Amino acid sequence: MPGTAQKALAEVSAAPTAPRPAPPSRRARLRRGVTPWLFLLAPLALLVTFTYAPIANMVAYSFTDWDGVSPELSWTGAGNYAEIFTREDLFQVFFVCGYYLAASAVQIVAALYFATILSFDVRFRNFFKGVLFFPYLVNGVAIGFVFLYFFQDGGTLDSVLGLFGADPDHAWLGDPTSANTSLAGVSVWRYLGLNFVLFLGAIQSIPGELYEAAELDGANRWQQFRHIIAPGIKPVLTLTVILSISGSLSAFEIPYIMTGGATGTETFVIQTVKLAFQFNKTGLASAAAVVLLLIILLVTWVQRRLVPDERVDLV
Template sequence: MTDTTEKAAVKTTTGAASTAPSPAPAPRGTRVWRGVTPWLFLIAPLALLITFTYAPVANMLAYSLTDWDGVSPELRYIGAENYAEIFTREDLFRVFFVSGYYLVASAVQIVAALYFATILSFNVRFRNFFKGVLFFPYLINGVAIGFVFLYFFQDGGTLDSVLNLFGVESDRAWLGTPVSANTSLAGVSVWRYLGLNFVLFLGAIQSIPGELYEAAELDGANRWHQFRHIIAPGIKPVLTLTVILSISGSLSVFEVPYIMTGGATGTETFVIQTVNLAFRFGKTGLASAAAVVLLLIILLVTWIQRRLVPDDKVDLV
C-alpha cells in the first residue's frame, strides 16, 4: 500500500511539473530593444572607425587611380599608371632595401627584449628599477629622440667623446655613408622600441601559472629548461604578434630617419619617399598608389606569417 501511494505521489508531482505553465514571452517592444541596445553602444566607435580609417583608405584608393597634385580641384583618371610607374621605376622601389636594416634590428630587438623579460620575470634584485629603465625610452616622443641622437652621432658628438674616453679615436661621420647611417638609425630604433616588446613579453611570462615553475623545479629543471618548455610555448601568441608588429614597423619607418637625415645619404624609407612625393613634388596620386602598395605588402606578409605560424591555443598542463 505504501509503495503504491509513493508512486502515485511521484506521478502526481511529475504531472504537475510537466503541466506547469511556461513563462510568457517578453513583449515585442522589449525584444526589439534588447536587440538594438548593443548597436547603440557601437554607434560612436563604428562612426569614428569609418570616418578616420575606412573612409580615408577608400579615398586613398580613389586618388591612386588619378594624377591629382593635391591642390587642383579636378581629378583626372589615369587607371593603373601610377602602379605601373612604382614597379617599373627602380628608384621608387629600391627604398625597400633600406627596410632590411630595420628588419635585422627588429630581430635583435625581439631577442634582447625576450632575454630581459625572462631574466626580470624571476626574483632579481632591483628588477623594478631595470623594468623602468628598459621601458622609459618608449615613452619619449619620436621627434625628441631624433634630435637627441642627431647630436649623439654628429662629428665630435657624444658617441665620439665616449669612445675617446676608452682610447678609441674615431674621425668617421656616423651619418655620412649609407651603411653607417642606416646602421646607426636602426640602432636608435632598437633602443626606442625595446621597452614595448619587453613589456609585452613580461606580461605574457607573468601570466603563466607559478605552479608550473614549482613543478619544473621539483623535477630538476634549470632556468633554460623552464624557458624552453614553459616560457617559450606559453608566450607563443604574444611572440607571433610581436613579429608581425616588427615586420610592419620595419616597412613603415618614418619619424627617426626623417628627423635625423631627412632621407639623405641613402636612408630614405618608403614612407619618407611617399611623403616627399605628395608634399614636395605634388604627386599625390602617385604617393597614394605607393601607400596602397605598402598596405598590401604588409597585409600579405601578415597573412603569410599567420599561415605559417597559426595562432593555436596554448596548453601547458
C-alpha cells in the same frame, strides 16, 4: 504501500502544471535585436568616417594624377603602381627597410632575453625594468635630436671612442650603410622597452607552480625557458613579430628627424610624404600608401598562416 504509491502518483499527475511563458511579441524581438546596434552606432560611425572612408578615397586617388590642390584630376589607371615598381629611386626604399627588419629581429631577441632574466629573482630587477622601459616614454622628436648630436662628427660617440684609442674620424651619418645602421640602432634602443614589457607581462602570467615543479625535477634555466616560457608566451611573441615587421616597413619618425631621408636613408613613409607634400604628386603618394598597406596585410596573413594561434595550456 503499493496503494500509497499509486495515490501519490495520482496526486502528482493531477497537480496543475506551470503555465508556459508566452512567446515574446514581435515588437520585443525587434527591440532586442536593434538595441546592440544602437550602442554600436556611434563607434561604427567614427570608424567609417575616420578610417574606412579615407582609405577608400586613398585607393581612388591612387588611380589618378591628382596634385592635392587642383579640383581637376585625370584617371591614370595602374600607371602609378607601375611607376612605383619600375622607377629605381622609388623601389630603393624597400632595401632600406631591410635594415629595420634586421634591427627588429635583434630587438625581439634582446627584449626576450632581458624579460626572461628579470622575470626571475634578480637583484635590482625593478631598477633595470625602469631603465629598459624608459626610452619608450621619451618623445621621438627628442630622441632624434639627441642621437643627431650623438652621431655627428666629433660628437658624443666619437669622444667616447677616442677615450679608448679608436680613430673617431668617421661620418656616421655620411654614407648609406653606416647611416642606416645607426638609425636602425636608434630604433632598437627606443622600442626595446615596449617589447620587453609585453614579454615580461606574458612571462609573469605563467603560474609559478610550474617553475617550482621544474626546479624539483632538476630543470635549469634554459630548460625552463624552452619548455615553460617559450610555449606560454607564443601568442605574445606572434603579436610582437607582426608589430615589428609593420613598424620596420613604416619607419618614419627617427630617420625623418635625423637625416630627412638624405644619404640613402629614405624610408617608404618618408618617400610618400615627400611625393605628396614636396612634389605635389598626391596620386602617386596614394599608390605608394596602398602598396605599403597591402604589403603589411600580406606579411601579417603569411605570418598567421605559418604560425597559427593555438591555445596553450601549460597546467
